Amino acid sequence: MSILIRGARLRRLDGLYDVLIEDGKIAEVSTSIKRGADETIDAGGRLLTPSFSDMHFHLDSALTLGDPRYNESGTLIEGIEIWAEKKRGITVEDVKNRAIRAVKMMVSYGTTRLRTHADITEPRLATLKGLLEVKKEMKPLIDIQVTAFPQDGILTEPGNAELLEKAVEMGADNVGIIPHYELTREDGVKSISVAFDIAQKYGRDVDGHVDETDDEQSRFLEVVAAEAIRRGYEGRVTAGHATAMHSYNDAYAYKLYRILRRAGVTVIANPLINIHLQGRFDTYPKRRGMTRIKELLKHGVNVALGHDCIRDPWYPLGRGDMVQALFMAVHVGHLMGYQELRDSFDLITVNAARALRIESEYGVERGKRADLVLLDARDELEALALQRPPLLVIKEGRIIVRRSNAEAEIVVDGKKERLEFV
Numbered sequence: 001m002s003i004l005i006r007g008a009r010l011r012r013l014d015g016l017y018d019v020l021i022e023d024g025k026i027a028e029v030s031t032s033i034k035r036g037a038d039e040t041i042d043a044g045g046r047l048l049t050p051s052f053s054d055m056h057f058h059l060d061s062a063l064t065l066g067d068p069r070y071n072e073s074g075t076l077i078e079g080i081e082i083w084a085e086k087k088r089g090i091t092v093e094d095v096k097n098r099a100i101r102a103v104k105m106m107v108s109y110g111t112t113r114l115r116t117h118a119d120i121t122e123p124r125l126a127t128l129k130g131l132l133e134v135k136k137e138m139k140p141l142i143d144i145q146v147t148a149f150p151q152d153g154i155l156t157e158p159g160n161a162e163l164l165e166k167a168v169e170m171g172a173d174n175v176g177i178i179p180h181y182e183l184t185r186e187d188g189v190k191s192i193s194v195a196f197d198i199a200q201k202y203g204r205d206v207d208g209h210v211d212e213t214d215d216e217q218s219r220f221l222e223v224v225a226a227e228a229i230r231r232g233y234e235g236r237v238t239a240g241h242a243t244a245m246h247s248y249n250d251a252y253a254y255k256l257y258r259i260l261r262r263a264g265v266t267v268i269a270n271p272l273i274n275i276h277l278q279g280r281f282d283t284y285p286k287r288r289g290m291t292r293i294k295e296l297l298k299h300g301v302n303v304a305l306g307h308d309c310i311r312d313p314w315y316p317l318g319r320g321d322m323v324q325a326l327f328m329a330v331h332v333g334h335l336m337g338y339q340e341l342r343d344s345f346d347l348i349t350v351n352a353a354r355a356l357r358i359e360s361e362y363g364v365e366r367g368k369r370a371d372l373v374l375l376d377a378r379d380e381l382e383a384l385a386l387q388r389p390p391l392l393v394i395k396e397g398r399i400i401v402r403r404s405n406a407e408a409e410i411v412v413d414g415k416k417e418r419l420e421f422v
């Protein structure tokens with residue numbers, strides 16, 4: 001099966017390009033391709049980008065909103081309490097059904113790579129089993145990595161560290177941590193060491209929840225970076241949330257940028273959830289509670305985004321659209337300069353590919369894997385302004401989502417007009 005996309009805009013290039021896809025790969029990119037293909041698609045000057053990556057998500061809790069109850073306080077802690085009630089009787093089938101629905105929503109919005117957490121402090125490991133099956137079954141649509149996530153802490157209960165290791169033995173791709181949720185600062189530090197021991201033993205990456213709090217005293221990110229450096233894990237660690245960084249003093253933040261860069265740690269911001277859950281103990285002024293995306297990038301630290309949750313105990317909204325998550329990020333992070341908006345798509349594309357160490361196969365270039373999204377917009381600004389679902393999503397050279405564009409008609413004094421947003 002070959003596909004020829006004609007007249008597409010590509011990021012950071014002027015003019016229009018044709019892109020030929022053959023055998024799952026990009027065979028040619030040029031201003032005019034003479035060869036034909038099994039299917040030809042006219043992009044009409046729209047933006048063709050590599051497909052999106054969601055680097056931090058909780059598939060096991062997705063779409064449980066209101067079950068067993070709603071989060072009325074809007075706090076992270078109430079969310080954890082509700083999830084603890086829900087997961088007591090959770091079944092593999094329940095996890096799978098919801099996760100597959102959520103995955104299809106995400107794919108329809110252009111995400112074909114996903115890192116999901118599976119809560120392994122549920123002792124029957126039903127969440128992990130369910131998500132490992134979803135990973136396999138959804139492979140034609142999306143590449144999933146499952147992180148063994150110790151939601152209730154590694155050292156808070158006897159047996160959690162063993163569950164973490166067992167989860168990795170069962171096939172989890174990455175080892176998780178949540179040091180700010182351990183009982184003491186010392187336990188937090190120790191939990192990081194336990195997780196790195198397991199990661200090293202099984203050759204896995206570390207993918208943590210780190211400093212997801214407004215507490216400026218929460219400083220586990222430096223410990224994570226130091227472990228990465230000491231154990232030769234540079235480039236193999238992601239730190240999700242890191243919201244406490246919002247509240248650090250600038251001198252400390254400056255020190256942190258340096259060691260994060262040296263450790264090759266990728267920071268994953270989750271703007272939709274961060275703006276909702278953080279700042280909850282403030283009166284006024286209220287902190288934004290998102291990590292310092294702009295400054296981290298400026299200091300050479302890799303940053304990517306996660307959606308984190310869809311309609312669950314922590315976040316009541318969401319449709320699995322990474323452009324919507326990016327829309328929140330650029331607002332909260334003051335990334336609204338013209339060039340900043342153009343560059344912001346790196347957060348859901350190439351920066352994630354760097355964290356996943358798949359740069360050699362990622363991009364709209366000859367020889368790379370044909371994982372692409374045709375957006376209903378001419379450039380990044382229009383994509384963010386309109387947030388229209390993509391017209392095409394392509395994975396490994398196969399069209400997995402197809403939409404007609406969302407034009408609207410308006411009737412003025414009985415006369416129909418076609419609305420032009422682009």
Ligand code: FE2
Nearest residue numbers: 056209240308
């Ligand atoms: Fe999370």
